[in-house]
Amino acid sequence: MRKNIVAGNWKMNTTFQEAEELIADILDSLEEQAPNCEVVVCPPSVYLELASDYAGDYDNLLSIGAQNVSEYEKGAYTGEIAASMLASMNMDYCIVGHSERRKYFGETNQQLALKVERLLEHAIRPIFCCGEQLEEREAGNHFKVVENQIREALFHFSSDEFSNLVIAYEPVWAIGTGKTATAAQAQEMHAFIRSLIAEKYGNQTAEDTTILYGGSCNAANAKELFANKDVDGGLIGGASLKANDFVTIARSF
Numbered sequence: 001m002r003k004n005i006v007a008g009n010w011k012m013n014t015t016f017q018e019a020e021e022l023i024a025d026i027l028d029s030l031e032e033q034a035p036n037c038e039v040v041v042c043p044p045s046v047y048l049e050l051a052s053d054y055a056g057d058y059d060n061l062l063s064i065g066a067q068n069v070s071e072y073e074k075g076a077y078t079g080e081i082a083a084s085m086l087a088s089m090n091m092d093y094c095i096v097g098h099s100e101r102r103k104y105f106g107e108t109n110q111q112l113a114l115k116v117e118r119l120l121e122h123a124i125r126p127i128f129c130c131g132e133q134l135e136e137r138e139a140g141n142h143f144k145v146v147e148n149q150i151r152e153a154l155f156h157f158s159s160d161e162f163s164n165l166v167i168a169y170e171p172v173w174a175i176g177t178g179k180t181a182t183a184a185q186a187q188e189m190h191a192f193i194r195s196l197i198a199e200k201y202g203n204q205t206a207e208d209t210t211i212l213y214g215g216s217c218n219a220a221n222a223k224e225l226f227a228n229k230d231v232d233g234g235l236i237g238g239a240s241l242k243a244n245d246f247v248t249i250a251r252s253f
C-alpha cells in the first residue's frame with residue numbers, strides 16, 4: 001500500500017536551541033491531532049540525536065531522516081557520515097541527491113546510486129530527489145532529464161530493493177523561489193515517473209511507490225497539490241521551519 005508522507009528538509013538552518021524548540025513544537029502539535037500521513041523531519045546531522053530522542057518521548061509520532069550520506073562504507077573520509085552511523089542511531093530516512101547537493105557539491109547519478117546502495121544495506125529508506133532546471137523545462141526536456149536521473153541512479157536495483165525507496169520530484173526552478181509547480185504540472189510529472197517505474201518493475205511496485213512533490217510547497221497550496229492522484233505528499237523546505245505551517249501541510253490530506 002502506498003503511504004502518504006510529508007517530510008521537512010531543514011537544510012542548513014537552525015541553531016541547537018532553535019532546533020529543539022522547532023521539534024518540540026511540531027511534536028506538541030502532532031500529539032493534539034495526528035495527521036493522515038507519516039511525518040518526517042530531516043534536521044542537520046548534528047541534531048539527529050536530539051530529534052530522535054524527542055520523537056522517542058512522543059511515541060515516535062515523527063520519523064527522523066538525515067539530509068545526506070556518504071557513498072563510502074567507512075574510513076578516512078573526513079567530515080562524512082556513513083549509513084552505518086545513521087543506522088546505529090535508528091534513522092528511518094535519508095534524503096539523497098537533492099538538487100543543492102548536485103549543484104554545489106557536484107554529486108552525480110553514479111555517486112547517488114552508491115549512496116542509495118549504502119542506505120539500503122542498512123535498512124534506511126532513501127528519499128531520492130529528481131527534477132529539472134528551468135532551461136530544461138523551457139526546452140521541453142524535463143521528462144527526459146528526470147527519466148535519466150532515475151534510470152541512471154536507481155534502475156539497476158532489484159524490485160525488492162526499489163520498493164524501499166521514496167521518490168521526490170523537485171523542479172529546481174520551484175525550490176526556494178515561491179514559484180510552485182501547478183497542480184497539473186506536478187501531477188503530469190508524477191504520473192510519468194510512476195509509468196517509468198511500472199515499465200521497469202511492474203504495476204504493483206509503481207502503485208506502491210510514494211512520490212513526493214517539493215518546491216515552494218506551503219500551508220496554502222499543499223491541499224491542492226496533494227489532491228492529485230499521483231502526488232503522495234511533499235518534501236518541504238522553507239515552510240518546514242515553522243511548526244504551524246509544517247503541521248498544517250501534514251494535515252492537508
Ligand code: 13P
Pocket residue numbers: 009098170174175176177178214215216217235236237238239
Ligand atoms: P522550498 O520548500 O523552500 O522551496 O524547498 C524545497 C526543497 O528543496 C525541499 O527539499
